[in-house]
Structures are given as C-alpha cells and as structure tokens.
Amino acid sequence: MTSPDVVERGLEAYAQQRWREAFDALTEADADAETELPADLISRLATAAILVGDPSGIDTATRAHEAFLRAGDGAGAARTAVWIGMHLLDEGEVARAGGWIARAQRIVGSGGDAESVGGLLLIPEAMGALYGGDPTRAGETFSQALALGERFDDRDAVALARMGLGEIEITRGESEAGFALFDEVMVAVTAGELSPVPSGIAYCEVIGLCQVAFDFSRAREWTLAFDHWCSAHPDMVAFSGQCHAQRAALYRLHGAWQEAFEAATAALARARRGNRDAFYGAWYEQGEIQRLRGEFDGAEESYRHASETGYPPEPGLALLRLAQGRSRSAQSLLREAMASAAVVDRQRLAPALIEVELAMHDTRAARELVDELIAMTPSAPKPMLRAVVDGAEGAVLLEEGSARDALDRLRRAWTTWHELDIPYEAARCRVLAARACRTLGDEASASMEFDAARTAFAELGAATDLARLDALARSISNAAFGPLTAREVEVVRLVAAGKTNRAIANELYLSEKTVAHHLSNVFVKLALTSRAALTAYAYEHALV
Numbered sequence: 001m002t003s004p005d006v007v008e009r010g011l012e013a014y015a016q017q018r019w020r021e022a023f024d025a026l027t028e029a030d031a032d033a034e035t036e037l038p039a040d041l042i043s044r045l046a047t048a049a050i051l052v053g054d055p056s057g058i059d060t061a062t063r064a065h066e067a068f069l070r071a072g073d074g075a076g077a078a079r080t081a082v083w084i085g086m087h088l089l090d091e092g093e094v095a096r097a098g099g100w101i102a103r104a105q106r107i108v109g110s111g112g113d114a115e116s117v118g119g120l121l122l123i124p125e126a127m128g129a130l131y132g133g134d135p136t137r138a139g140e141t142f143s144q145a146l147a148l149g150e151r152f153d154d155r156d157a158v159a160l161a162r163m164g165l166g167e168i169e170i171t172r173g174e175s176e177a178g179f180a181l182f183d184e185v186m187v188a189v190t191a192g193e194l195s196p197v198p199s200g201i202a203y204c205e206v207i208g209l210c211q212v213a214f215d216f217s218r219a220r221e222w223t224l225a226f227d228h229w230c231s232a233h234p235d236m237v238a239f240s241g242q243c244h245a246q247r248a249a250l251y252r253l254h255g256a257w258q259e260a261f262e263a264a265t266a267a268l269a270r271a272r273r274g275n276r277d278a279f280y281g282a283w284y285e286q287g288e289i290q291r292l293r294g295e296f297d298g299a300e301e302s303y304r305h306a307s308e309t310g311y312p313p314e315p316g317l318a319l320l321r322l323a324q325g326r327s328r329s330a331q332s333l334l335r336e337a338m339a340s341a342a343v344v345d346r347q348r349l350a351p352a353l354i355e356v357e358l359a360m361h362d363t364r365a366a367r368e369l370v371d372e373l374i375a376m377t378p379s380a381p382k383p384m385l386r387a388v389v390d391g392a393e394g395a396v397l398l399e400e401g402s403a404r405d406a407l408d409r410l411r412r413a414w415t416t417w418h419e420l421d422i423p424y425e426a427a428r429c430r431v432l433a434a435r436a437c438r439t440l441g442d443e444a445s446a447s448m449e450f451d452a453a454r455t456a457f458a459e460l461g462a463a464t465d466l467a468r469l470d471a472l473a474r475s476i477s478n479a480a481f482g483p484l485t486a487r488e489v490e491v492v493r494l495v496a497a498g499k500t501n502r503a504i505a506n507e508l509y510l511s512e513k514t515v516a517h518h519l520s521n522v523f524v525k526l527a528l529t530s531r532a533a534l535t536a537y538a539y540e541h542a543l544v
Contacts, residue, residue: 006032007041014044017196020235023048039067039076046080050087051196053237053274058084074114078107082120083197089124090277097124119148119157126164135168142168156198159185163205173343173376175213182206186222200239203229204277207246212344214385216253216420223250241270241278248285252292255423255460261289280309284316291320292424294463312337315352322356323464330356347376347385351392363399370396387416391429398432403439410436424465427456431469438486447486483525489543491518495531496538 010025026045030037037045043064050057061084068076085100104121108114126141142164149157162181169178186206189199203226210219223246230236230243244267251260267282287302299320303313314337321330334353341349350373357366370393377389394409410433417426434449450469457466484492487508494504501519505512528534538544 010041011044014048017233018235019048019051019196019233023052023054036063036067039064039071039073042067043076043080047196051233051236051238055274058087061087074107074110074112075116078104078114078117079120081107082117082124086124089127101125116152116154119145119150119152119154119161122148123157123160123164126161130164130168135171139165139168155188155193156195159188159194159198159202163202167205167209170209170213171342171344173347173378175215175344175378175382178209179213179215179218182209186225190225197238199229200242204239204242204246209344211249212348213382214347214388215382216384216422217382220250223247237270237274239275239277241267241273241275242281243267244270245278245281245285248282248289252285252288253422253424255421257289257292257461260285264289280306280311283309284313287313287320288316291316291323292464293461294323294467296320296324315349318356319352322359327356327360331360343376347373347388351388354392354396358395358399363396366396366399383416383420384422387413387420387422387425390416391425391432394429394436395432398436398439403436407433407436407440423456424460424462427453427460427462427465430456431465431472435472443486444490447490450486484522488518488522488525491515492522492534492538493544495519496535496544 006025006029010022010029013019013022013025023045026037026041026048029041030045036042042060046057046061046064049060061080065077065080065084068074068080081100081104085097085104088094088097088100101121101124104117108118108121122141122145126138126145129135129141130138142161145157146161146165148154149161162185166178166181166185169175169181182205185202188194189202194202203222207219207222207226210216210222226243227247230240233240244263248260248263248267251257251263264282264286267278268286271278271282283302283306287299287306290296290299290302299316303317303320306313307317314333318330318333318337321327321333331353334349334356338346338349338353350369354366354369354373357363357369370389373389373392377385381389390409390413394406394413397403397406397409410429414426414429414433417423417429430449430453434446434453437443437446437449454466454469456462457469490508491504494507499507501512501515504510505515508515522534523529526534526537528537
C-alpha cells in the first residue's frame with residue numbers, strides 16, 4: 001500500500017523542482033502501490049525521469065498516456081502523446097514519433113477538452129517545415145499554434161510558437177523582431193510560468209540563436225541566467241549538458257580557454273548521461289579550443305565527433321584545414337556550407353571564408369564576400385557584428401592596397417573587441433594593424449602592434465597564431481632590415497641617435513636589461529663590437 005507521506009514528499013519535491021528527490025519518492029510510491037497511481041502522478045514521474053536522465057522516462061510517459069485515456073482525460077492523453085512524439089523526434093526516432101503525433105491528432109480531433117492541446121500539437125509540424133526548408137509554411141503553422149495557445153491559455157504552446165516565429169525572423173536577418181519575441185518568451189521562463197521541459201528548450205534555443213546572430217550581450221545575459229537555472233537543479237541531467245556547452249563558448253570568447261575546455265568536458269559527461277542534445281556543442285567547443293592551441297589531432301577528432309551528430313562543424317573544421325595548410329579543402333568546405341545557408345548563417349560563415357580566400361590570394365572573391373556581409377548588416381548592428389564586419393573589411397582593404405582605410409577599420413574593430421573583452425579576436429586585429437602600419441612606413445607603431453599581439457597570443461596559449469606571427473615577423477624583418485627584427489631596428493635607431501640604454505628603455509617602455517639583451521643580439525648578428533660601429537651601420541643601411 002502506498003504511503004501518503006511518500007506521495008506528498010514526491011509532490012512537494014516536484015513542485016520545488018528537486019527532480020532527483022521527486023523521482024525517487026514517486027518511484028517508491030509507484031512500486032508500493034496496490035493499484036496504479038493516478039495519471040497526473042505518473043506524468044510527473046515521467047517528467048522527473050526525463051529530467052534526471054533515467055531511461056525509464058518514455059516508458060513511464062506511455063503509462064501516463066494510457067492512464068489519462070482510461071480516466072477519460074483527453075487533454076492529458078493528447079498532451080502526453082505530443083511530448084512523447086517531440087522527445088522521440090529529438091532522439092531521431094522519426095517513425096515512432098510520427099505514430100505518437102498521429103495518435104495525438106486523433107484524440108484532439110475527437111473534440112472535447114482535448115481541443116485545448118491543438119496549439120501544442122501544431123509545434124512539431126511547424127518545426128518540421130522550418131527545418132525542412134519551408135519557412136513560409138512554418139510561419140503560418142507557428143502562428144496558428146500561437147492563436148490556439150492563447151485561446152486556451154496554453155502557456156507552453158504560446159512560448160514554443162513565439163520561439164519558432166522568432167527563429168524565422170532571425171534566420172531572415174530580422175534579428176530585432178526575432179529577439180523581441182524571444183525576450184517575451186524568456187520573461188515567461190524566468191517568471192516560472194512554463195513547465196520545466198519548455199523552459200529548458202527556451203534557454204537553449206535563445207542562447208544558440210544569440211550566438212549565431214552575434215548578439216553577444218544578450219547571449220551572455222541569458223547564459224548566466226541558464227547557468228543559474230541549471231545550478232539550482234544540480235541533479236538535473238536534461239539541458240545541463242547544453243548549459244555547460246554554452247558556458248564553454250563564453251569562456252572561449254573571453255580567453256579563459258582552460259575553463260572552456262573543462263566546461264566542454266563537463267558537457268560531454270552530461271551528454272553521455274542522457275542530455276544527448278549537448279553532444280554537438282560539447283564536441284565543437286572542445287575542437288575549437290584544441291584548434292586554437294595548435295592541438296590539431298585532437299581538434300580533428302573533436303570536429304569528427306561533432307559532425308556525427310548530424311550538424312556540420314563549420315567554420316571550425318575549415319579553419320583547422322587552413323591552419324594545416326590545406327587551403328583548398330578549407331575553401332571547399334566553406335563554399336559548400338555557404339551555398340545553402342540562411343542569411344544569419346551566411347553572416348556567421350562569411351568571415352571565415354574571407355580569411356580563406358585571402359590566404360589563397362583571391363582578393364576579388366574576398367571583396368565580394370565582404371560587400372555581401374556589409375549589405376546584410378543592419379544600420380545599427382550589435383557591437384560584436386560590427387567588429388566582425390570591420391575586421392573582415394580591414395583585412396580585405398589591406399590586401400587591396402588601401403592600408404590607411406584598412407588601419408581605420410582594424411583599429412575600430414580592435415576597440416570593440418577590447419570593450420567586449422574578447423582578447424583573441426582583438427589580438428588578430430592587431431596583427432593586421434601592424435601590417436598596415438608597416439605598409440604606411442610607421443615602424444614604431446607596427447612593432448608596438450606586433451608585440452601586443454604576441455603577448456596576447458602567448459597568454460592565451462594560441463600556439464598556431466604565435467608561430468604564424470613569428471614567421472610573419474621574420475619574413476618582414478628579413479625583407480626590410482636584413483637579419484634584424486623590428487624591435488632590434490628600433491633599438492639600433494635610438495643608439496644611432498646617441499641614446500643611452502636607460503633612455504632607450506624609457507622611450508620603448510622596456511627594462512634596461514631587455515635593451516641590453518637586444519643590443520647583444522644585434523652585435524652578434526652584425527658581427528660588430530661597438531656602438532660607434534653600430535651607428536655607422538645604421539646610416540649605411542638607411543635605418544635612420
């Protein structure tokens with residue numbers, strides 16, 4: 001016989017979203033019951049099972065559906081059938097999902113209180129149209145779902161419909177209209193108006209689209225809220241892996257790469273416990289950190305795992321190919337991805353393809369892409385998108401020979417990246433700015449930019465960029481100054497001007513020890529032994 005205390009404990013834990021405690025108590029009540037528990041209790045048990053990652057979730061939900069039917073509760077039976085179908089769709093079990101959706105349609109079509117589930121029932125159909133490449137039909141269906149949801153005060157249906165409509169707007173490039181819909185959904189989430197599963201779906205969808213649309217501020221805000229929501233439910237497996245993956249993306253942008261890798265690892269652990277939707281983000285973020293660190297074999301494996309989830313690991317994999325010296329492969333991957341991409345995805349992929357086209361010396365293709373990127377950018381873009389566009393245009397202008405205009409764009413991009421506290425992208429801008437300064441004959445500024453970029457890359461652990469920067473510095477130095485580096489040339493010029501080591505250190509913001517080290521290297525490289533001989537060398541070789 002079921003103890004009322006056990007049931008009460010389970011219901012209280014469920015109401016307070018202590019999912020593991022609710023699952024354990026309701027499981028105990030279910031096992032001890034001489035007769036089957038009421039349908040609503042079985043439904044709560046199923047929800048708790050899904051949230052803690054217990055494999056019994058769908059079977060228990062099936063029992064709840066049947067219990068609702070026996071009790072004559074058409075609305076409960078239909079609602080449970082829709083959620084089972086949506087869960088199975090998420091698991092890739094299309095045939096079984098279709099069967100459950102068809103069953104829900106039959107129940108809703110029979111009338112009565114089941115009609116109230118009509119809005120929720122339209123959500124899978126709308127999602128199928130959206131991801132099947134028919135945004136027009138998807139929009140019409142989401143709108144119907146929204147109307148029905150509002151008519152029957154079905155807040156879950158209303159929220160999911162608004163999310164779908166918001167995603168359509170964002171993929172069309174209308175990010176402000178899209179995020180206005182999303183913000184309305186998130187108000188309902190944070191107010192506790194939605195059931196737990198739609199709440200988790202909302203967090204994941206909103207943050208993902210914020211990142212795609214370069215809305216860094218909104219992505220950070222909702223990631224922190226998502227992190228707080230997941231932390232408040234430490235025993236919850238569902239959505240927790242996605243939360244860790246989103247945290248990894250933020251850590252990566254902020255330059256905390258070790259923390260990002262650890263968050264991606266935690267996301268993988270949660271994915272293996274049941275939050276399967278976290279696999280792609282976890283593997284992709286892990287691959288990004290490995291690529292940036294120069295761990296190419298590890299990155300290769302991570303991107304491969306990400307692709308096995310059914311989503312292309314771009315632009316990460318293409319940028320890995322570029323770093324490996326396989327520019328043609330990188331170009332092919334990105335051009336293929338761009339060919340079928342929506343507006344918002346083209347914005348995300350274009351900067352990487354511009355980088356690849358420039359690496360292959362196809363300035364015309366890069367210019368066409370940057371012009372398209374500018375055309376897609378709203379008049380008042382989000383800061384992150386503005387930095388992306390400025391950086392991409394600056395890189396193209398530099399290759400086109402417009403160093404002055406390039407420097408203007410690159411410094412503007414650097415300022416924005418710096419304000420957003422995104423150090424890796426800021427350092428990349430400084431490398432390009434250094435090249436522009438050198439083209440303009442401003443060696444002092446070029447050296448400053450190179451040194452700042454090198455320091456940033458070293459602090460981040462960006463091994464590939466460090467190696468590329470050192471190679472660039474050597475090639476420029478050899479071409480312009482023979483065996484001397486740009487910094488060594490600055491020291492030589494100041495020696496030739498009669499400056500002491502202390503004066504040189506003050507002017508270049510270096511220590512006297514560092515200046516002495518530079519001079520020692522210069523004397524060895526040039527086979528000279530005195531400052532007078534070095535001064536003569538500087539004049540003979542037009543260094544002053």
